[in-house]
Amino acid sequence: MDYEAVIGLEIHVQLNNATKMFCDCPNRPGDEPNQNTCPICLWIPGAMPRFSQVVLEKATMAGLALNCEIQKENAFDQKVYYYPDLPKGFQLSQSHLPLAKNGWLDITDENGQPKRIRIHQVHMEEDVAKLVHETEGHTPISLVDFNRAGTPLVEIVSEPDIRTPHEAMEYIRSLRTQIRYVDSAECSMESGTMRVDANISIRPKNSDRMNTKVEVKNMNSIHNVGNAIAYEITRQANQLQKGEAVVLHTRLWNPDKHVTEAMRGKFEGPCVPDPSVPRIIVTDEWLNTLKARLPEMPGGKAERFFKDYGLSRDEAVLMSSERNLSEYFEAVVNQDIPPRFAVHWIATQLLPALKERNQNVEDTPVTTERFSQLLSMLERDEINANSAKEVLAQLFDSTETPGAVIEKGGLRQVSNTSEIEVIVDQIITENRSAVDDFHNGKTKAMGFLVGRAMQASQGKANPRLIKEMLSAKLGNNT
Amino acid sequence: MNPDNYCYIDHSPTETGENGTLKGKLLSIQPNISVRGWPTEAGSVALEGFRALEDATVTERLREAGAKITGSTRMSELGFGLTGDTTPLAISDGDVDIALMTDTMGETRLAASIAGAFGFKPSYGLVSRYGLIGLVPSMECYGIMAKKPEDIGSVMGVIAGCDNHDLSMPEYQVPDFGHRGKIREPKVVIGTVRECMDTLDTDERKAFNETLSQIRKMGLKIRECNLTDFDLFKTVHNIIGSVEASSSGGKYDGVRYGHRARSTENWNEMYLKSRAESFGLLIKTYLFQGAYFQFENYSAFEDACRIRARLIKKTEALFNEVDLIVLPTRRRGINAADTSTIEEVYDAFSLTLPANVTGLPAIHIPGSVFREENDPGLQLIGPRLGDANLISVAAALSHTTLGGK
Known part of the structure; x- marks a missing residue:
C-alpha cells in the first residue's frame, strides 16, 4: 500500500534577548556553570518572576515574522513536571492564552511548486536548567547548571501540513530566515538555539484520517530532521505492513546509528494559570510600533x-x-x-x-x-579574474585599497597587444605539437595554448586578448 | 516574650528609618515572610534550615518606617489554617503592637478573633507579595493583626503600593491611609448577606443580630442583600486552592534546601521520599487533592475558575447597593486553631474565605459585649481598594459601640 506522512513540527527557538525571561541575569547559557543565576532563576522561595518587556517584543516580532495574529491578551501557565532540570516543579509557559495564532510560511515542495504550511500558534516559555552527568570516582553524579534556566524561548507549533522530509527541511529553513530577519533569534540547530521536535504519523495516500503519531526529538541539524523523518516514515510503514499498530510515544534520533529509538514517556498534565506573572494586554498602539519596525x-x-x-x-x-x-x-x-x-x-x-x-x-x-x-x-578589465581572486584574499589581511594591493603585487592586467603578441609568438614556437594538434582538429589544444600563454605572463595577461590573437595567428583549424 | 511562642527572636532588632510613621512600634512576623538571614522554614520540614536570601518588600518597608521586627511566631505548615499558630499569643501577651502574618483563607481575621484584636486582610494586589513563601498564590496575601486599628492603618500606609519586584500588582491609586479612626462618609450603608445568615444556627444568629442592632444604634443603615451561591465560596477555594498548592508547591522539592531523603535509588524516588517525609498529613492531603483535580478532573478546576469569576462579579455588584458587607467571622463550636482535616479547616474558615476568593479587603473587629464562646465575631468586607475607609469604619465602630478601646 502507498502511504503518505502527516508531519507537524514543534520548534523551540531561544530568543537573543540580552537577559533571561523573568530576571536580569545574562542570557548566556554557555558561560561558566551557574554563573548567570539569581534567586529568581534559581526559584528560591519568596522570589517572584519579573517578565521582561524586551522578551515580549522579541517574541512578538517573531510572531509577526511568521505571519501570525498577535492575540489581544496572553498569559502564562504553570506546566507541571518533576525532573532535576526543573527544580520548581513547573515551567512557565503559555497554554490557555498563547501570544500568537494562525500564522503561515510559504515553501517550495519537491516539484518546485509553492506550498503554504500553516502555523497553529507561537507561545513564550522559559527554558529549564541543564543536566551534566559525570562520575566522581566510581559514583555517577548528575550536576545541574542553571545558566540556561529561565532563558527565553518561543515555541512554534505548525499545523500537520507537512508531508515529506523535504518540506520539513524547507519549512525550518524558511522559519529560520524569517526569524533572523527580525533579529529575534539566531536559530542555529548546531549551537542549540533552535530545537525541532517532529510529530509523525502515516496514512494511506489520499486518505484524510489522522492516525496515531510518534514524536521524534534530538535532531541536531536541519539535515538530521530530514533523515529522522525519512527513517520514521519507513519504520512506521514497515510496522503497519507487519500488521502491528503504531502506539503514541516519543523517540530519540540517534545521529550515530541513523535510527530513532524509543524513550520513556514524560508525565505531563494540563496547565494551571500562573497568578504571579501579570496577564499581558496587547494594545493596537504598541503593536503598531512593532509593525513599523518590521524590515x-x-x-x-x-x-x-x-x-x-x-x-x-x-x-x-x-x-x-x-x-x-x-x-x-x-x-x-x-x-x-x-x-x-x-x-x-x-x-x-x-x-x-x-x-x-x-x-x-x-x-x-x-x-x-x-x-x-x-x-x-x-x-x-584592469585586472583579470585570477588576479581578482588573489586580491580578494589579500583584502582580508590588509587595510589597503584594492588598487594599492594590485599595484604592489603588479597584478594589473596586461591588455597591451604588442606585449601579448611577444608572448603568443613565443608560445607558438615552443609548443609545435599542440599547434599541430589544433590544426588536426583537436579544439582542446587551444585551451592548452591559452593556459601556457597566461602562465608565461605570470597570470597578468588578458585571456580574451590571448585567445583572439592565437586564433588569428593559427587560422581556422578546419 | 515566651520563647515557646517563637521560632526566632531578635534580641536587638534594628530599624533603618529615623522618623518613620512606625517609630517605636514592635512587630512580629511569621517564618514564611522573608527577613534576610532569618530562619524561614514556613512551618514545614520541606524548608528545614532554609534562611531567606533577601528581605521581603514588606519587611524592608516596615524597617524603613521605624518598626522593630522582634521575632517570628510559630505557624501552621505553609500558612494553611491556624493549627500550631502562636501569633494570637504575641498580641494578647503584649509582646508586640503589630503582628504581620499571611492570609490564605482568613487566618489573620480568625487569629485576631482569638486574640481579641483587629485582623485585616488588604485588597489583593495592594501589597507586594515579594518575599512571601506561600502556598496558594492567587488567594494569599499579607495580613495585619493589632489591638489598635490605627496601627493597621499606619502599617498599610507603609507597605501598600507598587513594587518593582512584584509585577503582578495592578496599577492603581494607592488609598490614602492618612485619616484614621474617623468615618469619612457619615452615611455608611452596611449590607448583610441573606444566604450567609441562612447558614447560621439560632445562637449564632441571635448573637450576630445583637451586634447588628448595636451598629444600627450608631446611626448606620443596615440593608439585607442577596448573594446567591454563597455556599460555593468554600468549594471554589478548596478546589482552586488545592490545585494551585499542588502546582506551585512543586518548588518545595527538598533538593536545593529543606529536607532531602537519604539513600534513594534514583531521583524519582528521591523526590517521592523527600516530599513524603517533609509534608504533614494535612498539606499532603491538600496536595493530593490538587493533583487529583489537575490531572484527573481538570474540568472541575475549570468550572471552579468560572464560578470564581462569577462570584467576584456578584460580590462587587453588591457595592452598588451598600458601602460595606458585614459577615460574622467564625462559626460557633469550631476551633480554628485545632483542625486536622481539610473539611475541618474549610468549615472553620467558611466565613472569612470569601474575601480571599474575591480578593476584597476585609477586617475582623473585636467586641467585648459578648461572651467569647457565643461570639461569632464581626467582619466587614469593603470594595476593592476601599481599604482605608474600611479600617476607618472598623475603628469608629469599635470605639463608639462595641466597647473596644
Missing part, C-alpha cells in the same frame, strides 16, 4: 531583486536569504556594480572565503566599498 521581509525582497535587478529566481532567493547579506548585496549594487556580476562574485568567491575565515558579511574587513572597488576594476 522588508525576504519574500518581498526576493521579488524586488528579481524584478528590479534582473536576477534569476534562485539568485534573488539566495541574495535575500539573510538580511545582512541582502544589505551587503544592495550596497555593492548601489556602487554601480552590475547586479548579476555582483551575485556571481558574492556567491562563488566572497561567501566561501568568509566561511573559511569564520567571518560574516557584517563584520568582515572586506567592506562593501572595498569589494565594489575590486569588482569595478575587474569589470573595466
Whole structure:
C-alpha cells in the first residue's frame, strides 16, 4: 500500500534577548556553570518572576515574522513536571492564552511548486536548567547548571501540513530566515538555539484520517530532521505492513546509528494559570510600533531583486536569504556594480572565503566599498579574474585599497597587444605539437595554448586578448 | 516574650528609618515572610534550615518606617489554617503592637478573633507579595493583626503600593491611609448577606443580630442583600486552592534546601521520599487533592475558575447597593486553631474565605459585649481598594459601640 506522512513540527527557538525571561541575569547559557543565576532563576522561595518587556517584543516580532495574529491578551501557565532540570516543579509557559495564532510560511515542495504550511500558534516559555552527568570516582553524579534556566524561548507549533522530509527541511529553513530577519533569534540547530521536535504519523495516500503519531526529538541539524523523518516514515510503514499498530510515544534520533529509538514517556498534565506573572494586554498602539519596525521581509525582497535587478529566481532567493547579506548585496549594487556580476562574485568567491575565515558579511574587513572597488576594476578589465581572486584574499589581511594591493603585487592586467603578441609568438614556437594538434582538429589544444600563454605572463595577461590573437595567428583549424 | 511562642527572636532588632510613621512600634512576623538571614522554614520540614536570601518588600518597608521586627511566631505548615499558630499569643501577651502574618483563607481575621484584636486582610494586589513563601498564590496575601486599628492603618500606609519586584500588582491609586479612626462618609450603608445568615444556627444568629442592632444604634443603615451561591465560596477555594498548592508547591522539592531523603535509588524516588517525609498529613492531603483535580478532573478546576469569576462579579455588584458587607467571622463550636482535616479547616474558615476568593479587603473587629464562646465575631468586607475607609469604619465602630478601646 502507498502511504503518505502527516508531519507537524514543534520548534523551540531561544530568543537573543540580552537577559533571561523573568530576571536580569545574562542570557548566556554557555558561560561558566551557574554563573548567570539569581534567586529568581534559581526559584528560591519568596522570589517572584519579573517578565521582561524586551522578551515580549522579541517574541512578538517573531510572531509577526511568521505571519501570525498577535492575540489581544496572553498569559502564562504553570506546566507541571518533576525532573532535576526543573527544580520548581513547573515551567512557565503559555497554554490557555498563547501570544500568537494562525500564522503561515510559504515553501517550495519537491516539484518546485509553492506550498503554504500553516502555523497553529507561537507561545513564550522559559527554558529549564541543564543536566551534566559525570562520575566522581566510581559514583555517577548528575550536576545541574542553571545558566540556561529561565532563558527565553518561543515555541512554534505548525499545523500537520507537512508531508515529506523535504518540506520539513524547507519549512525550518524558511522559519529560520524569517526569524533572523527580525533579529529575534539566531536559530542555529548546531549551537542549540533552535530545537525541532517532529510529530509523525502515516496514512494511506489520499486518505484524510489522522492516525496515531510518534514524536521524534534530538535532531541536531536541519539535515538530521530530514533523515529522522525519512527513517520514521519507513519504520512506521514497515510496522503497519507487519500488521502491528503504531502506539503514541516519543523517540530519540540517534545521529550515530541513523535510527530513532524509543524513550520513556514524560508525565505531563494540563496547565494551571500562573497568578504571579501579570496577564499581558496587547494594545493596537504598541503593536503598531512593532509593525513599523518590521524590515522588508525576504519574500518581498526576493521579488524586488528579481524584478528590479534582473536576477534569476534562485539568485534573488539566495541574495535575500539573510538580511545582512541582502544589505551587503544592495550596497555593492548601489556602487554601480552590475547586479548579476555582483551575485556571481558574492556567491562563488566572497561567501566561501568568509566561511573559511569564520567571518560574516557584517563584520568582515572586506567592506562593501572595498569589494565594489575590486569588482569595478575587474569589470573595466584592469585586472583579470585570477588576479581578482588573489586580491580578494589579500583584502582580508590588509587595510589597503584594492588598487594599492594590485599595484604592489603588479597584478594589473596586461591588455597591451604588442606585449601579448611577444608572448603568443613565443608560445607558438615552443609548443609545435599542440599547434599541430589544433590544426588536426583537436579544439582542446587551444585551451592548452591559452593556459601556457597566461602562465608565461605570470597570470597578468588578458585571456580574451590571448585567445583572439592565437586564433588569428593559427587560422581556422578546419 | 515566651520563647515557646517563637521560632526566632531578635534580641536587638534594628530599624533603618529615623522618623518613620512606625517609630517605636514592635512587630512580629511569621517564618514564611522573608527577613534576610532569618530562619524561614514556613512551618514545614520541606524548608528545614532554609534562611531567606533577601528581605521581603514588606519587611524592608516596615524597617524603613521605624518598626522593630522582634521575632517570628510559630505557624501552621505553609500558612494553611491556624493549627500550631502562636501569633494570637504575641498580641494578647503584649509582646508586640503589630503582628504581620499571611492570609490564605482568613487566618489573620480568625487569629485576631482569638486574640481579641483587629485582623485585616488588604485588597489583593495592594501589597507586594515579594518575599512571601506561600502556598496558594492567587488567594494569599499579607495580613495585619493589632489591638489598635490605627496601627493597621499606619502599617498599610507603609507597605501598600507598587513594587518593582512584584509585577503582578495592578496599577492603581494607592488609598490614602492618612485619616484614621474617623468615618469619612457619615452615611455608611452596611449590607448583610441573606444566604450567609441562612447558614447560621439560632445562637449564632441571635448573637450576630445583637451586634447588628448595636451598629444600627450608631446611626448606620443596615440593608439585607442577596448573594446567591454563597455556599460555593468554600468549594471554589478548596478546589482552586488545592490545585494551585499542588502546582506551585512543586518548588518545595527538598533538593536545593529543606529536607532531602537519604539513600534513594534514583531521583524519582528521591523526590517521592523527600516530599513524603517533609509534608504533614494535612498539606499532603491538600496536595493530593490538587493533583487529583489537575490531572484527573481538570474540568472541575475549570468550572471552579468560572464560578470564581462569577462570584467576584456578584460580590462587587453588591457595592452598588451598600458601602460595606458585614459577615460574622467564625462559626460557633469550631476551633480554628485545632483542625486536622481539610473539611475541618474549610468549615472553620467558611466565613472569612470569601474575601480571599474575591480578593476584597476585609477586617475582623473585636467586641467585648459578648461572651467569647457565643461570639461569632464581626467582619466587614469593603470594595476593592476601599481599604482605608474600611479600617476607618472598623475603628469608629469599635470605639463608639462595641466597647473596644
